Amino acid sequence: MIKIQSLAHQYHHAPILQFPDWEIKDAEQWLLLGSSGSGKSTLLNIIAGLLKPQNGEVILDGTSIYNLSTREMDQFRGQKIGIVFQKPHFIKSLNIYDNIAIAASLAGLPIDAKRISLLLETLGLAGKAKKYTEELSQGQLQRASIARALVNHPSVLIADEPTSSLDDENAENVISLLTEQAASSHASLIVATHDNRVRNRLSKEYLLS
Numbered sequence: 052m053i054k055i056q057s058l059a060h061q062y063h064h065a066p067i068l069q070f071p072d073w074e075i076k077d078a079e080q081w082l083l084l085g086s087s088g089s090g091k092s093t094l095l096n097i098i099a100g101l102l103k104p105q106n107g108e109v110i111l112d113g114t115s116i117y118n119l120s121t122r123e124m125d126q127f128r129g130q131k132i133g134i135v136f137q138k139p140h141f142i143k144s145l146n147i148y149d150n151i152a153i154a155a156s157l158a159g160l161p162i163d164a165k166r167i168s169l170l171l172e173t174l175g176l177a178g179k180a181k182k183y184t185e186e187l188s189q190g191q192l193q194r195a196s197i198a199r200a201l202v203n204h205p206s207v208l209i210a211d212e213p214t215s216s217l218d219d220e221n222a223e224n225v226i227s228l229l230t231e232q233a234a235s236s237h238a239s240l241i242v243a244t245h246d247n248r249v250r251n252r253l254s255k256e257y258l259l260s
């Protein structure tokens with residue numbers, strides 16, 4: 052379960068961004084909506100432990116995450132939070148399997164080769180484990196980034212505009228995989244989007260104005 056309480060953030064000389072309190076129960080699936088500049092990415096970064104807010108708390112599975120030390124936070128994030136960005140970022144010198152495996156190592160977890168193979172298979176990438184990122188299409192890379200986000204069995208899966216650079220078929224595929232995989236891992240899912248193809252696919256909405 053995630054709770055955000057009294058959250059507010061201000062970038063240098065910019066207006067204060069305030070975020071209504073929000074409680075996300077285990078396995079719930081939420082859309083994060085709001086016009087451009089309303090603070091969606093800022094909020095996702097705060098929930099993901101990547102941006103310390105000036106005010107308020109993020110409580111994930113009972114832990115107030117900004118009370119953790121930097122080292123504790125890095126491990127906590129790696130173990131509890133899976134992140135899918137608009138454009139996937141991978142280490143070019145590693146193949147797809149190793150890019151996913153390193154997410155486990157960085158979180159201080161053992162590498163589970165069976166889990167990685169199963170994820171790649173489920174995400175339609177069974178033959179791509181030994182390929183390098185430049186050998187994959189955008190849709191395949193986005194699916195690989197979902198595998199990486201899920202490898203450590205996170206409690207929450209966060210996706211920031213995951214379909215905006217994809218064509219209809221790949222967008223449909225990626226949103227289905229996100230919702231199915233979150234459900235089968237019993238993870239909470241938060242998807243920030245402008246994409247109308249995604250809007251009718253998740254039942255709950257949190258709106259920033």
Ligand SMILES: Nc1ncnc2c1ncn2[C@@H]1O[C@H](COP(=O)(O)OP(=O)(O)OP(=O)(O)O)[C@@H](O)[C@H]1O
Binds near residue numbers: 065068088090092094
């Ligand atoms: N690093 C930064 N420094 C200063 N201002 C920033 C920074 N990042 C975001 N902002 C400002 O904070 C506000 C919220 O930005 P944010 O990217 O969170 O909005 P968003 O809802 O995700 O927008 P979009 O839908 O266009 O991606 C905007 O006014 C933006 O210009």
